[in-house]
Amino acid sequence: MIIDPAVFAAYGGLGLVVGFVAGLLGVGGGLIIVPVLIMLLHAQGLAAGMEPQVALGTSFAAILFTSLSSVRAHHRHGAIEWPLVRRIAPGIVLGTLAGAILATRMPAAVLKLFFVVFLFYATVQMWLDFEPAPHRELPGRAGTTLAGSVIGAVSSWVGIGGGTLSVPFMLWHNVPLHRAIASAAAIGFPIAAAGAAGYLFGGWDVSGRPAGSLGFIYLPALAGIALGSVLTAPLGARTAHRLPVRPLKRGFALLLGGLALRMLWTF
Template sequence: MPELAPALLAAYVGLGLLVGFVAGLLGVGGGLIIVPVLIFMLHAQGLAAGMEPQLALGTSLASILFTSLSSVRAHHRHGAVEWSLVRRIAPGIVLGTLAGALLAAQMSALLLKGVFVVFLFYAAIQMWLDFRPAPQRGLPGRAGATLAGSLIGAVSSWVGIGGGTLSVPFMLWHNVALHRAIATSAAIGFPIALAGAAGYAVGGWGLAGLPMGSLGFVYLPALAGIVLGSVLTAPLGARTAHRLPVRPLKRIFALLLITLALRMAWTF
């Protein structure tokens, strides 16, 4: 490892501390923060020139592998996960996420950053308005769930998230109660993370120019720091959420997302 590894690891742990607290506080996935901040950090360090988005996306999805497990366990203990839907949607999720990750590995950094900037604006508007679609119909069958899962998985692989920003509105639209939609989204996040991390690892395997400690497009030093930090602060964020008004906090986070989106757009 390079000489600056301890300082870099401390920076990644700091990112994880922030991500874990915000995720626990607002119930959002950390990828919306991890990806843009990690892109900025990699660029500042002169690592993976021209491949920063792919490395940030792969690392973000790999981190969700660890964070989703504890969340799913907690929701399962409360009997809130719609496992029948998870089984129906999982094949589409895996196929869409894997295909999306392999495609993203071949895309230009500029195009990937553009996709992420657009998604950041979408997520910020959704959070500012506290958007919850009115329920319209029952859950789809296997074919419909597979198609929906493929789309959710593909988009999630391009923006490095566990899919909750897309899957929760999808389930609310299909008459799933909010607490069950959130719990089921956490379960769906694991196959997204697994297929996405595998796709980015394979897509970047053996490429020249990646930093030491990379497993394809998964940067292991950043992954270790983010996971360590987020595990420490996620419970603190969850406890804080019960003491503070959630809606103003969501609007503050929406402003943060807009700031990150504008910064990324400015650096094109």
């Protein structure tokens, strides 16, 4: 298997952007990885008819690396709510794993449409800087597990570390913004682990996958994205603690909106 250096450089450049965004906003980077990787796979003529599954599986595997790097940086600032992370993790794992396995059996067009709709949702959320008013305490273990299952299931279909959903959930339950972002980065690890496992095993016996794949995880793309992301995730985390995040969120919203329109145009 020979990879064009220019293509590998594109994967690495994607990783640089993803790592910074993950550290800055706690969103895991999948909202960028998935649409860009679908475009790259299509341009290379790889994974025809299963580009969304390969992009989603590779996104989760990449978020494993991004999340670890981002979590270390946030932990050094003492910003992660570890009791909350431990309480929500079981539901996160169950929801993500079940959703990922289901996604490997779905038509690619359905997954792509779901992703485009979610991208538009994330664009509006980021642009409006939507922050639910904190007016209630965190639910008990059963309620937190249910919330984690929903966050995990939705995340499994869009290849994200859950920050787009878990940050509003935590803000709604009186967790301060910077601690919510940091905790979302930590929650991203069990989401990524369960999602990667689901797409790996769910795609293990599927024919037509690109050479160099493990299930629906495309290793050359994973290597480039992971290498780039671990370099910039700590920078993004440090930036989150030093600069106002709102203007950066709006810039990210414009990027997401552009990606959503590009995917819709080529649907």
